[in-house]
Amino acid sequence: MIEKKxxxxxxxxxxxxxxxxxxxxxxxxxxxxxxxxxxxxFVPNISFGPPxxxxxxxxIPELTMxxxxxxxxxxxxxxxxxxxxxDILTVHAEATKHIHSTLQQIxxxxxxxxxxxxxxxxxxxxxxxLSMADQVLVMSVNPGYxxxxxxxxxxxxxxxLVQIRKRMGLSFAIEIDGGVKLSNLDKVLKAGTDVIVAGSxxxxxxxxxxxxxxxxxxxxxxxx
Numbered sequence: 001m002i003e004k005k006x007x008x009x010x011x012x013x014x015x016x017x018x019x020x021x022x023x024x025x026x027x028x029x030x031x032x033x034x035x036x037x038x039x040x041x042f043v044p045n046i047s048f049g050p051p052x053x054x055x056x057x058x059x060i061p062e063l064t065m066x067x068x069x070x071x072x073x074x075x076x077x078x079x080x081x082x083x084x085x086x087d088i089l090t091v092h093a094e095a096t097k098h099i100h101s102t103l104q105q106i107x108x109x110x111x112x113x114x115x116x117x118x119x120x121x122x123x124x125x126x127x128x129x130l131s132m133a134d135q136v137l138v139m140s141v142n143p144g145y146x147x148x149x150x151x152x153x154x155x156x157x158x159x160x161l162v163q164i165r166k167r168m169g170l171s172f173a174i175e176i177d178g179g180v181k182l183s184n185l186d187k188v189l190k191a192g193t194d195v196i197v198a199g200s201x202x203x204x205x206x207x208x209x210x211x212x213x214x215x216x217x218x219x220x221x222x223x224x
Contacts (some may be wrong), residue, residue: 002171002194004196005173005196006031006196006211006214006218007030007032007066007175007197007198008025008034008199008202008203008211009035009036009177009198009199009202010035010036011034011036011047012199012200013203018059019059021207022059024208025207026062028208029211030063030211031063031064031195032064032065032088033060033063033066034068034177035048035065035067037049037053037069037070037071037081038144039070042143044144049080051084053065053085056085057085064088065087066088066090066114066197067086068090069081069092069095070092070143070144074091075096075098078102078105082106082109082110088112088113089106089109089111089113090135090137091103091113092115093115093125093126099126099129100128100132103129103132104132112134113132113133114133114135114175115130115132116137116138117136117138118142119141119151123160123161123164130164131170133172134173135174135175135195136173136174138161138175140177140179143178148178150179150184150188151179154176155187155188158176159192162191162192174192174193174195175193175195175196176188176193176195176197177197178197180201181198182213182217185214189217196218201214
C-alpha cells in the first residue's frame with residue numbers, strides 16, 4: 001500500500017507572509033509542498049517561476065517539492081525546474097505533443113516524473129505512458145485558479161487508475177488537486193487517492209489546526 005501524503009498548495013499561501021506560512025505547514029507535518037506553475041497560455045493565470053521556487057527550496061529544504069507545470073510545451077523548462085530544486089515534476093498530457101519524450105527528460109534529470117490530466121481528459125489518453133510515471137495527477141477542478149469546488153465525477157478517474165495500477169502491476173502514486181476540503185476528504189480517500197493537494201482549506205484558516213484535522217481523517221482512512 002502506498003503511504004498517504006499531504007501536499008499543501010503554495011498558491012493559496014499569503015504571499016505577504018510566505019516564509020511564515022511555508023514554515024507553518026512544514027512544522028505541522030506536511031509531506032510535500034505543491035507548487036503550481038502557470039504560464040497564462042495553458043491556463044488563464046500566471047503564477048511564479050524558478051527564481052521563486054529556488055528561494056522556497058531554501059526556506060523549507062526538508063519538504064518534497066512537488067512542482068506542477070501548467071505550461072505549454074513543458075519540455076522546454078525541465079532543466080530549469082530540476083536545477084531550482086524540484087523533487088517531482090508533473091506535466092500535462094494536454095500541454096505537449098510529445099508526452100513520452102517529456103517524461104523521459106524528467107527522468108533523465110534525476111527527478112520523479114508525473115503526468116496530469118484535466119477534468120475533461122479520459123484516463124485512456126495516458127495509458128501508453130503510465131509505466132513511465134512515478135505520479136499521476138487527476139485535476140478535480142479546471143486548472144488555473146484556487147478556491148474552486150471539486151468536480152465529483154473526477155473521483156471516478158481515481159478509482160479507474162487504482163484498478164489499472166493493480167492490473168498492470170505498476171506503482172505510480174495517484175494525486176488529486178482541486179477543491180479538496182475536510183467535508184469531502186473521506187470520499188477522496190475512499191476513491192483511492194494517495195497524495196492530497198489542499199490549498200485554501202489549509203492556508204485559509206489556522207494552518208496547524210487545519211493540518212491536524214486533515215491528518216486525523218487521513219490516518220483514520222488508512223486504517224480502514
